[in-house]
Amino acid sequence: MSNLLKVSSSPHVRAKDDTSRIMFYVILALMPTTIFGIFNFGLRALLLVVVCILTCVLSEFLFEKAVGKKSTIKDLSAAVTGLLLALNLPSTLPVWQAVIGSVFAIVVVKMLFGGLGQNFMNPALGGRAFLVISFAATMTHFEYDGVAGATPLACLKNGELVNTLDMLIGRTGGTIGETSALCILIGAIILILLGVIDLTIPGVYILSFVVFIVLFGGHGFDTTYIVAHLCGGGLMLGAFFMATDYVTSPITPMGKIIFGICLGVLTGLFRIFGNSAEGVSFAIIFSNLLVPLIERVTVPRAFGIERERKPKEVKANE
Incomplete structure (x- = not known):
């Protein structure tokens, strides 16, 4: 009988995909962007990718060792954090700053709040935001083909012309993983x-952004301007x-919208x-902070439960 019945707490609906498998899928999907970034920016980009991944994994391992928790590095979430952080860094960033950002992402944003599933913001973006605030000069220094220059978004903000085909393929300056929209779409x-x-x-997200820049971007429905921003x-x-x-x-359907x-x-x-030409990282972080409120107001009521009704006021003449 014990072989036929398995008693466990809810939830009872299970999927074959566990955390490590999902994280492996994410790493696999990021490979086109990562490989192109290394091809685009050279061995310096590869070095930052390796350093960020190793630092994130080691930081999680040492923290859990220090507090006596079971090691969770096998779920690959730390590796994904390191890879995403590296892809959000310029290839010219000093290695020691990448290490600091990786430690902050894992220890402060993730582990101090309880580990995977308890963090209130995306750890990679938390690490990037910390680096932008702490080391603004190096985080905004971009080189392409050995020449320092502004990113296409900065040029667009200054009213300059940009080559949207180069931006689609990735023949531009920027962070390691953001330049090729085509590779990102393949991963998506x-x-x-x-x-x-x-x-x-x-x-x-993309549709709302397009509507916003059409209404307030000052260029109307200019397809070149829209594609450049995307x-x-x-x-x-x-x-x-x-x-x-x-x-x-x-997780709720309306909440996602x-x-x-x-x-x-x-x-x-x-x-x-x-003031900045970019804004994705802080937009996601601020929206992460709103998630508990969004889910609170969008969670569906259980069947048969009515809203609490306010008691009717008693008339004075009764």
């Missing part, structure tokens, strides 16, 4: 086909690989009206 298709993500959050910066990478993070995004709208509006605000 892999995630969708494997069932890791759906199109709700990235689709609503292909430039970290929008595509953020929309498909970080905004869809299981831990820091809503509201979350996507918040992302699109905030990114548009930062890009159009902010």
Whole structure:
């Protein structure tokens, strides 16, 4: 009888995919972007990728060893954090700063809040935001073919012309993983086909952003301007690989829509009206902070439970 029955706590619906398998799928989907970034920026980019991944994995291992917790590095989540962080860094960033950002992402953003499933924001973006605030000069220094220059988004913000085909392919300056929109889309298709993500959050995010820049960008429905904004910066990478993070995004259908709208509006605000040409990282972080509230107001009521009714006021003459 014991072989026939298995008593366990809910939930009782289980899937064959565990955390390590899902994280492996994410790493696989990031390979086109990573390989192109290394090809685009050289061995310096490869060095940062390796350093960030090793530092994140080692930081998680040492922290869990120090506090006496069971090691979780086999679930590959630390490796994914390291890879995503590296792809959000310029190839010229000093290695020691990449190490600091990796330690901050794992220890402060992830492990101090309880580890995977308890972090309130995406660890990779938390690490990147920390580096942007702490080392603004090196985090905004971009080189392409050995020549330092502004990113296409910065040129676009200054009213200069940009080559949208180069931005689509990736023949531009920027962070290691954000330049090729084409490679990012290939990775996104892999995630969708494997069932890791759906199109709700990235689709609503991109659509909301397009509507915002059409209304407030000052160029109307200029397709070149829209495509440049979509292909430039970290929008595509953020929309498909970080905004869809299981831990820091809503799970309710309406919550995903509201979350996507918040992302699109905030990114548009930062890009159009902010001092910086970019804004994806902070848009996702701020939206992550809104997730508990979004889920609270969008969670469906259980069948048969009515809303609490306010008692009717008693008339004075009764």
